[in-house]
Amino acid sequence: MRNHALPRRALAFCCLLAIGSFAIAAESAAVNVVVKAAVVDTDLSVKPVPKQRFEILPEVESAGQAAVITTSFTGEGQMGLAPGRYRIRSSAPVQFGSRRLRWDVPFEVKAPGPVTVELSNDNAIVEAMPAGASERPRSDATEIFQTLRDAVVTIESEGAQGTGFLVDGRGLLLTNQHVISGSRSFTASFDDEHRLPAILVVSDATEDVAILAINPTAMPGLPVIKLAADAPEQATVREGDAIYAIGSPLHQQKIITAGIVSKVETGAIISDVMIDHGNSGGPLISAGKEAVGINTFGEGRGVSGTVRIWKAFPVLEEARKKIGAMPAPSATFLPAIPKTRYPADA
Structure with a gap:
């Protein structure tokens, strides 16, 4: 009589291996991370922080690679990150009235996401302006x-x-x-x-x-x-x-x-x-x-x-x-202009 136990055990082992591999792949897949940067003025109006560059650093080197994200005109940005613990740091302080604000905030990325990181007055590091700087009036042109x-x-x-x-x-x-x-x-x-x-x-x-x-x-x-x-x-x-x-x-x-x-x-x-x-x-x-x-x-x-x-x-x-009677123009952005300019005869 033929013994079927060995093939069945081998099949079960392969299934468990496949399931484990799938779980590991799912855990390491990129998770969508949304960064929202805004500050609240004294009149309680919310002002986005546009075109601001932030560095994203893994707290453990093996967790992932460092990345850079720049907010849009609405103060938002998004990117994919592997699950893990990170810190988001502003590359330069933001001048806001008589203060400068910068951020160094820890956050965790967990699957499946998305994960939202909110940067505001509440979690900002506030720096006093240098003496005399806040009194300097800005020109009308500025x-x-x-x-x-x-x-x-x-x-x-x-x-x-x-x-x-x-x-x-x-x-x-x-x-x-x-x-x-x-x-x-x-x-x-x-x-x-x-x-x-x-x-x-x-x-x-x-x-x-x-x-x-x-x-x-x-x-x-x-x-x-x-x-x-x-x-x-x-x-x-x-x-x-x-x-x-x-x-x-x-x-x-x-x-x-x-x-x-x-x-x-x-x-x-x-x-x-x-x-x-x-x-x-x-x-x-x-x-x-x-x-x-x-x-x-x-x-x-x-x-x-x-x-x-x-x-x-x-x-x-x-x-x-x-x-009102015309078809709406497309809301899709056109390709970005390359940063590197090539000679016309290249």
């Missing part, structure tokens, strides 16, 4: 740039580059018509890694004004630049007033230049603000953080021209009526 830069985008069309800016929470971008003229596809870049497809909503070649749209769900929480209460015979700026331009000239991204109003005309503002190729379509901003015009041309000799913002009002009103 305040304007830090407040509004995320509302400004680089507009890329077929063979042209300009600037645009958010003027409506539904994703409407204001720019010059000549920036998008003759093109059928458009990209709105907040930075090299956050590039969204845009669609044309309405344009006016006579006034050199155009409205594009992006899907705002892709970048929630972005600021919108308020438009000045401008009128043909009642300008909101006058000769000698300080003004600021944010744009992407000469293949740069989001730089600010400052100057003064030289002359106010019915449809235009002449100033000495430095405007170059790529600035077209960007906002001319008053000291009150309102857009008073759309930057249009620069002579390169301290003379720049800006379309006054009242000329955009009819086009913007038409765009607001049309956008």
Whole structure:
């Protein structure tokens, strides 16, 4: 009689081995970890910590490799980590009012996840500012740039580059018509890694004004630049007033230049603000953080021209009526621009 006990034992052993291997693989599989960084101001408003770099270090070397994560504009970031114990550390302190905040927080990753790591005032290490540093006033240009830069985008069309800016929470971008003229596809870049497809909503070649749209769900929480209460015979700026331009000239991204109003005309503002190729379509901003015009041309000799913002009002009103009936643009980010630039003849 044949003995079947040995094959059965071998089969059972193989099954146990397979189950054990599966359990080990499941335990070591990457778990989704979400990092949320935000601070609460004295008025209880929650402010995200955008574009902040954090280092993630395993507490035991064998637990995994060190990693780096950078938060998005909404103060969030995510990545996959093997189960284990880690610490998350800020690469640089965050200036918040008269204090500097940094984080060195332990956390544990357990399968199946996801695991959320919240960084806030409660678990921050608070450092006092150096003596005298907190009393140093920030310039208007610094305040304007830090407040509004995320509302400004680089507009890329077929063979042209300009600037645009958010003027409506539904994703409407204001720019010059000549920036998008003759093109059928458009990209709105907040930075090299956050590039969204845009669609044309309405344009006016006579006034050199155009409205594009992006899907705002892709970048929630972005600021919108308020438009000045401008009128043909009642300008909101006058000769000698300080003004600021944010744009992407000469293949740069989001730089600010400052100057003064030289002359106010019915449809235009002449100033000495430095405007170059790529600035077209960007906002001319008053000291009150309102857009008073759309930057249009620069002579390169301290003379720049800006379309006054009242000329955009009819086009913007038409765009607001049309956008609800149009298909929403894609919320999927386009491929990031490579950090390494290669020679054209490579």
